[in-house]
Amino acid sequence: ACSSKLVHLSQVHPMWQEPLAIPGGDRQSPIDIVVRKSVFDPQLRPLKVKYDPRTCQQIWNNGYSFLVEYDDTTDKSTVKGGPLEDQFRLCQFHFHWGENNAWGSEHSIDRRLYPAELHLVHWNSDKYSLFEEAVIEENGLAVIAVFLKVGKRHEGLQKLVDALPAVRHKDSVVEFTKFDPACLLPENIDDYWTYAGSLTTPPLTEAVTWMVMKQHIELAVFRSLLFTSAEEQVQRSMVNNFRVQQALKGRTVRSSFT
Ligand SMILES: NS(=O)(=O)/N=C1/NCCO1
Numbered sequence: 001a002c003s004s005k006l007v008h009l010s011q012v013h014p015m016w017q018e019p020l021a022i023p024g025g026d027r028q029s030p031i032d033i034v035v036r037k038s039v040f041d042p043q044l045r046p047l048k049v050k051y052d053p054r055t056c057q058q059i060w061n062n063g064y065s066f067l068v069e070y071d072d073t074t075d076k077s078t079v080k081g082g083p084l085e086d087q088f089r090l091c092q093f094h095f096h097w098g099e100n101n102a103w104g105s106e107h108s109i110d111r112r113l114y115p116a117e118l119h120l121v122h123w124n125s126d127k128y129s130l131f132e133e134a135v136i137e138e139n140g141l142a143v144i145a146v147f148l149k150v151g152k153r154h155e156g157l158q159k160l161v162d163a164l165p166a167v168r169h170k171d172s173v174v175e176f177t178k179f180d181p182a183c184l185l186p187e188n189i190d191d192y193w194t195y196a197g198s199l200t201t202p203p204l205t206e207a208v209t210w211m212v213m214k215q216h217i218e219l220a221v222f223r224s225l226l227f228t229s230a231e232e233q234v235q236r237s238m239v240n241n242f243r244v245q246q247a248l249k250g251r252t253v254r255s256s257f258t
């Protein structure tokens with residue numbers, strides 16, 4: 001599993017108190033994607049996603065989100081193609097959500113926010129041997145972002161939601177196996193926007209090739225998690241764990257579709 005130690009957010013979970021020095025600062029994430037300003041790139045190929053449910057290991061509540069962590073010691077679960085020059089290994093996925101259905105996503109499309117956003121985090125295993133190495137390289141990471149809307153029941157996600165009460169408190173971990181993250185992808189993964197950005201949680205490094213899916217997925221709602229540990233008296237519910245949007249600074253967002 002990609003060490004999330006680098007991003008142990010429990011110390012910094014009030015993310016909106018942005019750190020003073022941001023690495024580089026000219027390719028930060030998240031952003032609003034202005035559709036009419038995105039540029040169709042016919043050279044963008046379809047994404048090739050290959051996920052093996054046997055690499056799924058555990059769910060961890062790190063005090064900021066819950067991470068479903070995958071064994072990334074082999075190339076069993078990978079993404080390539082699209083804007084990517086290399087092959088990237090899945091190490092974890094997690095979500096960002098709001099306290100209600102009016103907001104919660106990190107990216108927006110023409111200012112439209114969604115109630116939640118899924119991030120599937122991968123690191124460049126052609127060039128680096130560990131997530132920790134890749135996280136500081138400009139071509140180190142690839143994150144697939146999928147918007148979530150409240151709607152019909154999502155069978156695959158229900159299995160995950162059913163496991164969440166076991167990780168209600170910060171730093172709790174529960175074994176979680178045989179979960180195929182492909183069930184979280186929309187039917188159409190050929191239509192996406194892509195741009196050069198950063199992690200939206202510390203270390204905020206400018207290492208991410210973002211691929212934001214045009215098609216959203218639907219699910220019933222979850223907001224049962226906590227930011228705090230069992231000991232702390234005041235149990236703050238874990239909501240609104242999204243970063244404020246960042247300036248585009250002249251970047252171009254490309255689309256894989258017209
Ligand atoms: N929200 S995000 O950009 O995916 N942030 C992280 N941090 C570590 C891995 O992904």
Ligand SMILES: [Zn+2]
Nearest residue numbers: 094096119200
């Ligand atoms: Zn994220």
